[in-house]
Amino acid sequence: MKILVTAKRVEDPESKIKVKPDGSDIVKEGLKYKINPFDEIGVEEGLRLAAAHGGEVVVVSIGPKEVQEQLRHALAMGAHKAVWVNHTGPLDQLGIAGLLQKVVELQKPDVVLLGKQSIDDDQNQVGQYLAEFLGWGQATFASKVESLESAEEKAKAPAVKLTADKKSVQVVREVDNGLATLEVQLPAIVTTDLRLNQPRYASLPGIMKAKSKPIEELTPEKLGVDVTPKIQVLKLASPPARKAGIKVPDVATLVEKLHNEAKVV
């Protein structure tokens, strides 16, 4: 089984994001970068699928040379090889999906695992665009029924189940008001939700080994994809600040304030 996983470089989710005074961008100084948490879950699921069914995990990232850090991180977790689409400058979801389509056509994976959204853009689009561009089935927001502390989690079995005939995967999806289960023919697109798995840490030998694993370099030109953004970000702004609140000393005061001041109870 060949599995392609994505590894977008994003700001550390714990970092405080501030907008530049002119609204042109966020303040980048002092920010740390990481692999998008949902992509990391995708890498983990890919590794579990490869361990259960044999095969290899190829990780892809698009961006300037810094994204090689995220590729090395995925390689250190256990991915077998990496594809780097070298591109500086703005990109939108159409451009990303266009590039990934070409990478998929070159790599011919059975499953592509992507995060359901990246925590910077919060768009939640690329997996679905890619599925439509390729004419494949999609299962978005893949989750699992059991809690993360279940025995299954500890056994590290993949939550994305290969059917008996090995031609489809069964995926449990997090949707409004419950969980939906789909069966998608391979090759398929799966996007990961939070509760699919708990990504492993990269081990020291893993980190050492990652250094000698191959990274293939591509460019939008080589792939023949026009990545001129169609989504134009005109301006960024901070959300309106909330009026400073107060701390109340006891429940009686809280009830009084909620009743007479906020008039909500």
Next chain:
Amino acid sequence: MSIVLIVAEQQPDGNLRKASLNAIAAGKQLADKSGGELHLVLLSKDPSKLAEELKGSGAKVIHTAAAPEFEHYLAEVYAPVIAGLAQELKATFVGAASTAQGKDLLPRVAARLKAAMATDITAINGSGADITFTRPMWAGNVFAEVKLNTPVQVISIRATEFSAVAGAGASAEVKSFQPKLEASKTKFVSFNEVKSARPELTEASVVVSGGRGTKGDFKEVEALADLLGAAVGASRAVCDAGWVPNDLQVGQTGKVVAPKLYIAAGISGAIQHLAGMKSSKTIVAINKDPEAPIFQVADYGLVDDLFKVLPALREGIQKLK
């Protein structure tokens, strides 16, 4: 003239998803600002009941298509039908509520239409051909104004930012069309509904949420919620731990709520969680840790043990009634 096509969502139980009423309101606003008209599309095994319900929602036309294949929603089945209708109508905008279905479906529709898309829009700006959208990024820490430079533009709409349409407008024309169905590589297997007697989280006017501070014991959170007729929410940590169902999660990757009153009990207030509730009108935080970040957004904060506070709060509110 621009045509705004909004997808009305049918829930698995056959009823209309309430967030669609907010999406239709946004669609009406977009039609007015861009100088066009509002159309709705409804795919169902039997769309007649919902079409009737939506007649007064301000749309010019409601396009309905009936097929047994529409019983269980599948992106692969729905997307070509909606994209096909958009092309036939020469729609300029295609949108839906930013629900799990909206987010799953719309990018696939957009891909087919070679359209750019904005997820979770919170405002529509400008007029005529210069329409732009406001949408959150970085877990709601940044709001971006974006312009979609494709002939067709696709948007998913954050329901909490647009008031639901009332439903007393002029009567829409209902037009049924013959859907062109494509073979699907995806099969519906099952749906496990999480049933609750309480109001739906995204629609409730009061939400009581519990975090790690509950240590998994939600009895007090639920008791207060029931007294207030509120929905129960939760932080990511408690969903991850399996203490409550995942669909109660409030946050960047869970549900976005904006009730009149949001009570956070034992929730520290991580960026991820704040992204889902920061627009609530009044926020109450109950936490033992005076340094918890939740106190920075709370209108009223009480530093104490939630197991002491919640029963007392219940008693105090009961006395008012």
